[in-house]
Amino acid sequence: MIRSLSVRLLSSIAIFLAIAIGLFALVHAAPGDPVEMTVPPELAGADREAYIAARRKELGLDQAVMVQFFRWMTGVFSGDLGYSYSSGQPVGQVLTDRLGPTLLLMGSALVIGALIAVPAGILAATKRNTPIDYAISTGSVLAICFPGFFLAMLGIYVFAVQLRALPSAGMVSSGGGDALDVLRHLILPVSLLSLTVAAPFTRFVRGGMLEELSKDYVRTVIAKGGGQIRAIGHALRNTLLSLITVLMLYIPVFLAGAVAVEQVFAWPGMGQLSIQAVQARDYPVVIGFGLYVAVLVLVCNLLADLAYVILDPRVRRQR
Amino acid sequence: MRKQSIMLLAASTAVLLAGCSAGSPPDSDSNDPTSASVYLYQEPTSFNPLKPFAGGEQLAMSLLYDNLVTTDPDSEYIPRLAESWEVDDDATTYTFHLREGLKWSDGEPFDAEDVVFTYNLYADPAVASAQSSRLSQVVGYSEYQDGAADELAGVSAVDDTTVQIELDAPNAGFLSLIGYGPVFFILPEHILGDVPADRIMEDDFFSAPTAGMGPYTLEEYRTDQEVVLAANENYRSEVGIDRLYLKLVTSDVATSQLSTGEIDIVQVSPSDRAAVEGIADVSVESAPSPGFTRMAVNTEKGLLGDARVRQAIVTAIDREGIIDGILGGAGTALNSTFLSEWALPDGLDDYAYDPDRAMALLADAGWDSTTPVKITWINGQRDRDLAVDVIVENLKAVGIAASANPVDAAGQSALLDSKSFDLLLFGGGVYSMDPASSTPVLSCDARFPAGSNLSFFCDEQLDAHAAAGAATSDRNARALAYHDAARIDNAEVPYIWLNRPDTIWAVSDRVSGFVPNGDATNGFWNAADWTISGE
Numbered sequence: 001m002i003r004s005l006s007v008r009l010l011s012s013i014a015i016f017l018a019i020a021i022g023l024f025a026l027v028h029a030a031p032g033d034p035v036e037m038t039v040p041p042e043l044a045g046a047d048r049e050a051y052i053a054a055r056r057k058e059l060g061l062d063q064a065v066m067v068q069f070f071r072w073m074t075g076v077f078s079g080d081l082g083y084s085y086s087s088g089q090p091v092g093q094v095l096t097d098r099l100g101p102t103l104l105l106m107g108s109a110l111v112i113g114a115l116i117a118v119p120a121g122i123l124a125a126t127k128r129n130t131p132i133d134y135a136i137s138t139g140s141v142l143a144i145c146f147p148g149f150f151l152a153m154l155g156i157y158v159f160a161v162q163l164r165a166l167p168s169a170g171m172v173s174s175g176g177g178d179a180l181d182v183l184r185h186l187i188l189p190v191s192l193l194s195l196t197v198a199a200p201f202t203r204f205v206r207g208g209m210l211e212e213l214s215k216d217y218v219r220t221v222i223a224k225g226g227g228q229i230r231a232i233g234h235a236l237r238n239t240l241l242s243l244i245t246v247l248m249l250y251i252p253v254f255l256a257g258a259v260a261v262e263q264v265f266a267w268p269g270m271g272q273l274s275i276q277a278v279q280a281r282d283y284p285v286v287i288g289f290g291l292y293v294a295v296l297v298l299v300c301n302l303l304a305d306l307a308y309v310i311l312d313p314r315v316r317r318q319r
Numbered sequence: 320m321r322k323q324s325i326m327l328l329a330a331s332t333a334v335l336l337a338g339c340s341a342g343s344p345p346d347s348d349s350n351d352p353t354s355a356s357v358y359l360y361q362e363p364t365s366f367n368p369l370k371p372f373a374g375g376e377q378l379a380m381s382l383l384y385d386n387l388v389t390t391d392p393d394s395e396y397i398p399r400l401a402e403s404w405e406v407d408d409d410a411t412t413y414t415f416h417l418r419e420g421l422k423w424s425d426g427e428p429f430d431a432e433d434v435v436f437t438y439n440l441y442a443d444p445a446v447a448s449a450q451s452s453r454l455s456q457v458v459g460y461s462e463y464q465d466g467a468a469d470e471l472a473g474v475s476a477v478d479d480t481t482v483q484i485e486l487d488a489p490n491a492g493f494l495s496l497i498g499y500g501p502v503f504f505i506l507p508e509h510i511l512g513d514v515p516a517d518r519i520m521e522d523d524f525f526s527a528p529t530a531g532m533g534p535y536t537l538e539e540y541r542t543d544q545e546v547v548l549a550a551n552e553n554y555r556s557e558v559g560i561d562r563l564y565l566k567l568v569t570s571d572v573a574t575s576q577l578s579t580g581e582i583d584i585v586q587v588s589p590s591d592r593a594a595v596e597g598i599a600d601v602s603v604e605s606a607p608s609p610g611f612t613r614m615a616v617n618t619e620k621g622l623l624g625d626a627r628v629r630q631a632i633v634t635a636i637d638r639e640g641i642i643d644g645i646l647g648g649a650g651t652a653l654n655s656t657f658l659s660e661w662a663l664p665d666g667l668d669d670y671a672y673d674p675d676r677a678m679a680l681l682a683d684a685g686w687d688s689t690t691p692v693k694i695t696w697i698n699g700q701r702d703r704d705l706a707v708d709v710i711v712e713n714l715k716a717v718g719i720a721a722s723a724n725p726v727d728a729a730g731q732s733a734l735l736d737s738k739s740f741d742l743l744l745f746g747g748g749v750y751s752m753d754p755a756s757s758t759p760v761l762s763c764d765a766r767f768p769a770g771s772n773l774s775f776f777c778d779e780q781l782d783a784h785a786a787a788g789a790a791t792s793d794r795n796a797r798a799l800a801y802h803d804a805a806r807i808d809n810a811e812v813p814y815i816w817l818n819r820p821d822t823i824w825a826v827s828d829r830v831s832g833f834v835p836n837g838d839a840t841n842g843f844w845n846a847a848d849w850t851i852s853g854e
Contacts, residue, residue: 033729039371039732050447051447054447068396088364097542098542140692161575164579164580165582168572169568169575170566170568172541173581174356212326263569264572266569267546
């Protein structure tokens with residue numbers, strides 16, 4: 001088991017390196033010059049030339065691409081991702097500053113989404129082909145079908161504009177910032193995001209439960225007089241096992257969804273940062289964000305493997 | 320990698336916890352401080368006036384710093400740190416009389432030496448300020464640039480409250496270079512005086528200024544969220560609102576927050592005007608902008624160099640239709656690069672929409688209707704994107720094979736560098752109303768890349784008239800000279816003048832005293848006078 005995990009870890013590092021090289025190459029091949037982007041139209045003549053030359057030198061863009069690459073790569077291994085072109089701050093700090101709000105948003109949505117999906121899925125499976133099942137299934141299909149931004153706009157219109165019950169955007173009120181204030185700002189985006197988690201997972205739990213409930217071991221439990229609840233408990237354990245794996249693999253997809261939600265709700269997280277960085281041709285931040293997503297995907301994959309090994313004795317024995 | 324991720328996770332959790340507990344609600348003591356939230360359309364990366372202008376930063380800086388003079392909504396110069404000023408007859412010596420007894424926000428006294436220090440910073444080659452060339456006519460500028468002098472000879476403190484600036488050559492428009500809108504903010508010598516010039520650009524002061532002469536001081540900068548400002552207790556007059564929050568959100572969010580009452584002042588685009596007008600307790604106000612939307616014509620390219628073709632293009636475009644249909648009527652058409660009423664003579668050609676006249680002019684010039692004409696612009700701004708659609712159709716209708724060519728900023732620079740564009744639509748820009756400030760976009764010397772003359776247009780007679788207009792401070796003499804210049808400009812059509820759009824502001828009824836300024840970057844020009852009603 002340790003051997004196979006080590007192989008996975010080593011291959012993850014190799015993949016990370018490949019991604020880093022690919023990202024650097026892609027971003028540098030993209031059209032648009034980061035320095036030209038910052039030249040104000042009013043600046044002309046000698047001032048313009050001097051400004052461009054000074055900025056290029058300052059950002060190291062006057063060096064050959066290979067030199068830039070090796071400098072950057074050495075930096076990455078010593079934990080230095082360079083400096084943001086637009087704000088001048090270290091990229092690591094820029095990313096870390098936004099990681100907190102994003103984790104808060106994603107974490108809350110994942111937890112709440114799972115808390116909705118598991119009972120709803122179980123209920124739908126155990127009440128198969130009843131109005132309850134139909135209601136839950138239809139609800140989850142509808143939630144999958146509606147585009148997230150539409151639900152977000154609707155939420156803002158109803159709860160913020162019409163009812164004025166919740167703030168429409170941001171993470172804190174002006175002058176606010178205590179936990180309760182952040183919580184109020186979380187309600188709308190988290191409701192929306194947790195819905196996008198809950199909808200597919202309800203269907204997944206329902207399907208998994210139906211499959212497990214029809215298996216022999218569940219029938220044995222019932223035949224031995226274990227009762228419905230106990231049978232569900234057994235089936236649930238096996239369903240959750242695969243749910244955790246799917247959840248891990250789903251996190252990067254979920255992050256992409258969070259980017260849109262962060263934009264609509266002006267949530268000061270990674271999503272908003274990545275869009276701003278792309279628009280401003282802020283290469284170091286774009287690459288830094290790309291690397292962060294790559295690490296997230298690789299770590300989630302590793303964790304999914306690990307979770308499977310730990311939770312499922314059969315896999316453990318096989319390896 | 321794993322360790323790094325764990326550390327990142329741990330660090331972020333700490334940040335998160337800190338974020339949750341940081342910043343308590345504003346003081347709720349008996350005085351009940353007043354506050355207002357204002358939309359800032361662009362996130363400031365620093366508060367450094369030495370750097371190139373960026374609209375959002377200029378707005379924020381106009382609350383923290385102050386300049387000698389600025390402009391009001393009528394584009395007239397108004398006193399700021401300078402209470403009054405004089406210009407000698409041949410417009411070479413400018414004398415500014417500073418207000419007495421002023422203090423920096425940290426309590427230190429302010430005097431003429433601060434002004435001299437700041438102007439030297441702007442001109443210092445080691446600082447490499449983006450504004451440096453605005454001082455190029457000041458006596459001693461080139462010596463300072465070459466290293467032959469260690470300060471600007473032409474800027475001096477006559478006494479504690481008098482500053483004198485001398486120019487090499489007459490320029491009645493000099494004030495427009497240093498006093499038009501939020502530019503040339505004065506910086507504190509007592510804080511920055513010891514910082515080496517070559518390191519000043521990146522000094523920590525500019526990320527969190529500790530002293531300014533503006534109505535507000537920086538209290539906190541919440542990344543991606545808001546800039547929190549507190550009233551400057553040492554400001555020269557009482558500041559009406561205790562705390563301002565500059566909200567860093569998108570324009571869509573800002574518009575929706577107007578209706579939820581979360582934002583009080585928002586600059587809105589013409590296309591959002593109707594929606595915003597429907598919001599209860601919000602007033603919509605506008606003022607004509609000092610800049611304009613226009614198309615530079617590449618006068619070095621084929622028949623575009625023929626004035627008749629350019630006259631045909633401007634006549635073929637339904638400019639009033641664009642103003643009514645796309646800007647919702649919030650704009651005016653122009654027929655000259657000069658904006659001030661007093662600089663414009665009677666009897667200029669108004670180039671009214673007339674496809675027949677356009678076709679006749681084209682035929683006269685021998686235009687070949689298969690010649691492709693690309694309209695290049697930086698796309699993404701709805702008003703301009705829509706205007707290009709109209710222009711393309713209008714031009715096709717008179718036999719010009721027009722097409723749209725959207726680019727990004729870098730693409731536009733490349734086309735300018737290679738002089739390969741046909742028509743280049745652009746706009747905005749802080750162009751003062753003073754006719755002298757039209758010279759950099761018209762004169763032969765200012766042809767890109769030497770200056771901002773993006774049409775590469777050159778007419779020596781026009782230059783001579785403009786130079787005569789800048790060489791005297793006598794308003795009547797100036798007007799006559801600019802009338803001659805404007806007649807040539809109007810006939811030659813170096814730019815296709817589309818419109819001068821209005822700047823539109825939506826203001827919550829709880830805020831009183833807001834006076835809209837057409838110069839969007841100077842929208843907070845009277846922030847000290849704003850008050851909150853009913854509180």
